[in-house]
Every structure is written in structure tokens, then in C-alpha cells.
Amino acid sequence: MLYIGIDLGGTNIKAALVDAQGRVLAEASAPTGGVRPPQALCADIAALAFAVARQANCPWQDVAALGLGCPGTVDDRAGVVVYANNLEWRNFAAAACLRELTGRPVALGNDANVAALAESLYGCARGAHSAVIITLGTGVGGGIVLQGRLWTGFDGSASELGHIVVEPDGVECTCGRRGCLEMYASATGLLRMTRQAMADHPESAMHALAAANGLDGRVPFAAAAAGDAAGRAVVDRYVMYLARGTADVINLLYPEVIGYSGGVAKQGEALLAPLRRAVAPLVYGAADTARHTRLLACTMGYRAGTVGAAALARQLVESET
Amino acid sequence: MLYIGIDLGGTNIKAALVDAQGRVLAEASAPTGGVRPPQALCADIAALAFAVARQANCPWQDVAALGLGCPGTVDDRAGVVVYANNLEWRNFAAAACLRELTGRPVALGNDANVAALAESLYGCARGAHSAVIITLGTGVGGGIVLQGRLWTGFDGSASELGHIVVEPDGVECTCGRRGCLEMYASATGLLRMTRQAMADHPESAMHALAAANGLDGRVPFAAAAAGDAAGRAVVDRYVMYLARGTADVINLLYPEVIGYSGGVAKQGEALLAPLRRAVAPLVYGAADTARHTRLLACTMGYRAGTVGAAALARQLVESET
Numbered sequence: 001m002l003y004i005g006i007d008l009g010g011t012n013i014k015a016a017l018v019d020a021q022g023r024v025l026a027e028a029s030a031p032t033g034g035v036r037p038p039q040a041l042c043a044d045i046a047a048l049a050f051a052v053a054r055q056a057n058c059p060w061q062d063v064a065a066l067g068l069g070c071p072g073t074v075d076d077r078a079g080v081v082v083y084a085n086n087l088e089w090r091n092f093a094a095a096a097c098l099r100e101l102t103g104r105p106v107a108l109g110n111d112a113n114v115a116a117l118a119e120s121l122y123g124c125a126r127g128a129h130s131a132v133i134i135t136l137g138t139g140v141g142g143g144i145v146l147q148g149r150l151w152t153g154f155d156g157s158a159s160e161l162g163h164i165v166v167e168p169d170g171v172e173c174t175c176g177r178r179g180c181l182e183m184y185a186s187a188t189g190l191l192r193m194t195r196q197a198m199a200d201h202p203e204s205a206m207h208a209l210a211a212a213n214g215l216d217g218r219v220p221f222a223a224a225a226a227g228d229a230a231g232r233a234v235v236d237r238y239v240m241y242l243a244r245g246t247a248d249v250i251n252l253l254y255p256e257v258i259g260y261s262g263g264v265a266k267q268g269e270a271l272l273a274p275l276r277r278a279v280a281p282l283v284y285g286a287a288d289t290a291r292h293t294r295l296l297a298c299t300m301g302y303r304a305g306t307v308g309a310a311a312l313a314r315q316l317v318e319s320e321t
Numbered sequence: 322m323l324y325i326g327i328d329l330g331g332t333n334i335k336a337a338l339v340d341a342q343g344r345v346l347a348e349a350s351a352p353t354g355g356v357r358p359p360q361a362l363c364a365d366i367a368a369l370a371f372a373v374a375r376q377a378n379c380p381w382q383d384v385a386a387l388g389l390g391c392p393g394t395v396d397d398r399a400g401v402v403v404y405a406n407n408l409e410w411r412n413f414a415a416a417a418c419l420r421e422l423t424g425r426p427v428a429l430g431n432d433a434n435v436a437a438l439a440e441s442l443y444g445c446a447r448g449a450h451s452a453v454i455i456t457l458g459t460g461v462g463g464g465i466v467l468q469g470r471l472w473t474g475f476d477g478s479a480s481e482l483g484h485i486v487v488e489p490d491g492v493e494c495t496c497g498r499r500g501c502l503e504m505y506a507s508a509t510g511l512l513r514m515t516r517q518a519m520a521d522h523p524e525s526a527m528h529a530l531a532a533a534n535g536l537d538g539r540v541p542f543a544a545a546a547a548g549d550a551a552g553r554a555v556v557d558r559y560v561m562y563l564a565r566g567t568a569d570v571i572n573l574l575y576p577e578v579i580g581y582s583g584g585v586a587k588q589g590e591a592l593l594a595p596l597r598r599a600v601a602p603l604v605y606g607a608a609d610t611a612r613h614t615r616l617l618a619c620t621m622g623y624r625a626g627t628v629g630a631a632a633l634a635r636q637l638v639e640s641e642t
Contacts, residue, residue: 083606146472160573
């Protein structure tokens with residue numbers, strides 16, 4: 001059995017033909033093409049799905065189901081995109097529309113959630129009992145995978161990992177609350193803290209690094225590695241906030257693995273080693289416990305979205321048989 | 322099929338004979354008898370189980386399995402009590418010991434977790450897709466029940482609901498972290514805030530109420546109901562902290578129901594009505610969501626422990642057949 005996973009982004013649509021073991025047999029992409037009527041966009045998604053099957057010489061009848069990862073709030077059980085800001089979709093029955101166009105069952109999931117499913121099944125948490133994936137990008141998102149299945153809550157909108165509070169009187173979040181993890185552990189939050197530290201420390205090596213290579217989240221890490229005190233302080237503060245959010249997740253869910261993806265996670269051990277040290281004393285009852293949650297870097301890269309969507313499609317078919 | 326649920330506390334052992342629908346057919350209790358060798362305590366537990374079956378004229382062969390709810394850190398899959406402070410048990414294979422004594426399969430769970438299972442299946446969250454139960458007692462504990470099953474994490478020690486942080490630079494917790502929910506939302510935390518407010522406000526009605534009926538967590542609620550400003554401020558502060566913890570749970574897990582048990586929850590709507598108002602603006606994407614987590618008072622009372630342990634026993638038998 002083969003499955004097609006689709007990762008619908010604001011800029012590009014990516015599709016992959018994937019087997020039951022998560023191996024990619026073919027992949028393709030097309031521009032999202034800006035805000036359009038959802039039916040028109042679904043027609044392009046269907047065309048891309050047909051194209052990726054043809055590319056692998058796979059007859060359409062060998063495709064058992066499609067999975068679609070969408071940004072925004074998704075009611076996965078109903079197959080409805082409740083609200084996707086950058087697509088301007090509201091209460092759109094995406095699964096039904098795509099099923100109509102392709103003649104195949106369609107599983108729908110939030111894009112960060114399906115990427116988490118891929119990391120759990122085939123990536124950094126392969127073989128683990130349970131995993132939480134935290135994406136450190138423009139925002140902070142992710143997914144919860146319990147014994148191989150996504151946990152999306154009562155209405156599909158669980159795992160808002162960016163909206164655990166780590167600083168109750170802190171920076172106001174776009175969600176209206178104050179001090180959400182997203183305001184501190186996102187690349188955006190890291191950049192804000194970096195700019196502030198640069199303004200406070202004209203002597204910092206961060207100024208020369210930013211002038212040479214541009215100002216982004218790599219600057220404080222590079223400065224810290226070179227022994228710059230202000231850069232080290234930014235990294236330490238970033239790690240402290242991420243540790244707070246991570247410890248809350250562990251104390252609540254105690255997953256076997258927490259995997260980090262997104263731009264900031266590319267720092268690898270420069271991020272993870274201090275993070276593990278910061279998290280350890282915050283975990284409840286750690287001294288009594290032999291088995292600890294492992295904090296790891298994600299490994300699937302850009303393919304997590306399509307491979308995870310395909311895995312969701314496979315699970316839909318398997319649950320129906 | 323019938324099941325015996327046992328709730329092992331520091332003071333008493335409670336046992337109940339329970340049917341597959343959660344109905345109690347007989348119940349009994351015995352003193353825990355202080356710190357003793359675990360085998361001796363298990364022998365008393367077995368004797369109590371035999372007694373409760375006899376009491377209902379239930380032949381032992383009609384008892385399909387036993388469930389045991391223990392305080393402390395429990396590895397439920399291994400059937401081992403990792404550490405129970407007030408029993409002075411460490412790495413005791415309680416399930417195997419009790420199985421040996423009774424000739425029946427034994428399911429082991431943390432006491433707060435099994436009580437949460439009972440509330441989810443038969444109490445305030447009956448019929449719900451998912452529930453998180455938060456116990457507001459001497460400490461703050463509880464359990465997570467997802468689609469009818471307890472979630473205990475990778476190693477059995479998940480759902481440490483008291484150890485989500487709601488005030489990062491706040492009061493030091495017994496766990497070593499600062500500002501844990503337990504330090505603010507427990508009856509102990511409420512009493513600390515009440516004492517502080519009484520010291521700061523000699524004019525408060527709380528002084529007369531405490532003199533008349535004793536100083537406990539009911540004092541600020543009674544004062545607030547009578548229009549006392551200092552009492553109202555204590556209740557508002559308590560509700561704010563509980564709302565922070567509740568919102569973190571919703572944003573992460575989005576359960577259908579959050580149920581509150583324990584001493585402070587006896588305030589009922591005097592607690593829950595302001596809590597719902599405080600939680601609503603903290604929930605991510607609430608405006609886009611039609612279905613909201615319901616915040617309710619638990620209904621099972623003292624029976625939650627035994628009935629939940631019996632339900633765990635039933636699930637053990639059902640998973641094996």
C-alpha cells in the first residue's frame with residue numbers, strides 16, 4: 001500500500017509518495033499561489049498528487065489514501081480546517097473536497113502535528129513509547145504523539161506548545177496572554193533578546209558577527225562559542241525559558257522523547273547540552289526515576305511534513321479496516 | 322465479572338467489590354497500621370479483599386482481578402511502587418506480592434491517577450472523550466484520562482499536575498523548583514495566602530470567621546461571600562493561579578473535561594464560576610473553537626479511589642483477553 005502526504009504551506013505545496021515504512025518514493029512541489037478560493041487550491045493539490053504518483057509510475061489504484069497537513073486550527077476528526085490565517089480559510093471541509101477530487105480517503109491534520117508524527121514514527125523518536133516535538137521557528141508549535149498516535153484533544157486543537165506560560169508577567173503574546181513560551185523560545189523571541197543585549201552591550205562580539213553575516217538567531221550562539229559574555233547571557237536566558245516549558249511538558253506527560261525542530265534547533269548540541277542541564281533539576285521526582293525523557297534534535301528535516309501526512313493517511317486506512 | 326478496588330492510604334486501607342459498570346456491591350476498610358514490612362501490609366490488603374467479597378456473598382472465583390491504588394511514584398506497567406514516602410516503600414513489587422496472596426491478576430496505579438480514572442468513567446466526566454482531574458488537597462495531584470485510559474507516561478510518573486510552574490520566581494516547592502501550582506492551588510497554599518492577608522488586614526472579616534470556626538481554606542471564601550475585600554482578594558489570587566495551571570493543561574491537552582476534587586473544590590460554584598471567567602481569556606484560539614473544555618466539580622467523593630482501582634483491574638483483564 002502507498003500513501004500520498006501533502007504539506008500545504010503559505011508559499012509552497014509539497015507532496016510525496018510514501019510507503020507503509022515511511023520511505024519516500026517520489027516527491028514534488030508547486031507554488032501555493034497566494035490566497036485563492038479553497039476549491040481552486042484543492043484542485044492544484046489533487047493535480048500535484050496525481051503528478052507525484054505518475055512520477056513514480058504508480059497506478060492511482062495503488063494509492064490507498066491521502067494525508068493533508070494544513071497550517072492553522074484543524075478539526076482532524078471532522079476533516080475541517082477551522083481557521084487558517086495565511087490561507088484565509090475558515091470552516092473549510094478540506095478532507096471532503098480533496099476526497100471528491102481524488103476518489104481516495106483523506107486524513108487531515110495540523111501541519112506541525114503531522115510533522116511530529118513523522119519524527120515520532122521515523123525520525124528522532126523512532127521506536128519510542130511517546131514523544132513531544134517542539135518546533136522552534138518563527139513561532140513555537142509542535143505535536144504530541146502517544147503510543148504512535150497523534151493526540152489532538154477534544155476538538156483537534158491540543159498541543160499548543162507555544163502557549164504554555166513561562167513568564168506570567170512577561171511579553172504580551174499574539175494570543176492575548178502574557179509570557180507564552182512562543183515569545184521567548186521562538187527564533188523571533190531569540191532575536192528580540194539578542195537585539196536587546198546588543199543595545200545594552202556595545203562591546204559585545206555580537207555586533208561584528210551581525211555585521212559580517214546578518215543578524216539572526218545564530219549570532220548569540222556564535223558569540224557565546226567565541227567566549228563573548230553578552231552572547232552567553234542571551235543563550236543562557238533562551239535555554240532557561242525553553243527549559244521551563246520543557247519541564248512543564250515532562251511533568252505533565254513524561255514522554256520518552258522530546259524532539260526539537262526548526263531554525264534554532266539547528267544549533268544541535270550547542271543548544272541541547274545546556275538545555276539538558278537546565279531541565280534536569282526542574283523534573284519532578286527525577287531522583288527516584290531510572291528512565292528519563294531524552295531531549296533530542298529532530299532528524300526528518302523538510303520531509304517531516306509530507307511523510308507525517310502520509311503516515312496519518314495510513315493510520316486512517318488501518319483504523320477503518 | 323467482579324473486581325476489587327483497593328485504596329491504600331497512609332491511615333486506612335479501603336476496599337470495594339465493584340461490577341463492570343462501576344457499581345459498588347460491598348465495601349470495607351482497615352487501618353494501615355503505620356510503617357511495616359510491605360509483605361505484612363500486603364497480607365492485610367489481601368485479607369480485606371477476601372472480607373469484602375465474603376460480605377457480598379461473592380465466591381472468590383467470581384473476582385476477576387484486583388486493582389491497587391498506592392500513594393507515591395508507581396511504575397504501573399511493571400507493577401512496582403518505586404517510592405512511597407509515607408509507607409517507606411522503595412522498589413516494592415506490590416502487584417506480584419498481592420497476586421501471590423490472592424491468586425488473581427493485580428493492576429497497580431498511583432492513587433490520584435486511579436481516582437481520576439473513576440471520575441472520568443463514572444463521575445464528573447462520564448461519557449467524555451478525555452478528562453484531566455486536578456485534586457486540590459494538601460498538595461495538588463491528579464490524573465490524565467485519554468479516551469478512557471490513564472495516561473501515565475513513559476515511566477509511570479506522568480500527570481504531576483501540581484508541578485507545572487505558575488509563578489517562576491515564586492515560593493520554593495518541596496520538589497526543588499519554584500512557583501509550582503501546588504504551592505498556590507493546594508489547600509496548604511490557600512491557607513498560607515489567607516494567613517498573610519489576615520496579617521496585612523486586621524480589619525478583615527476573616528479574623529472573626531477563623532475565631533468562630535477555625536482557620537482553614539473555607540475562611541476566605543466565606544469572607545468573600547460576605548463582601549470582605551481582603552477575603553475576596555485571597556480568593557481572586559487563588560483563582561488566578563489555578564486558572565494559569567488550568568490554561569496550560571488546556572493549551573497542551575485540550576481535554577473535554579477538567580474536574581476538580583479535594584477540599585478546596587468543595588466550594589463548588591463559588592470556586593468554579595470565577596475560575597471559568599479567569600481561564601477563558603487564557604485559552605489559545607478560544608474564539609475559533611466551538612467546543613470548549615468544561616470545568617466541573619468531581620462527584621465520586623471518597624469512593625473514587627476504590628472504584629478507580631477496580632476499573633484499572635477491569636481494564637487489565639480486558640486488555641489481556
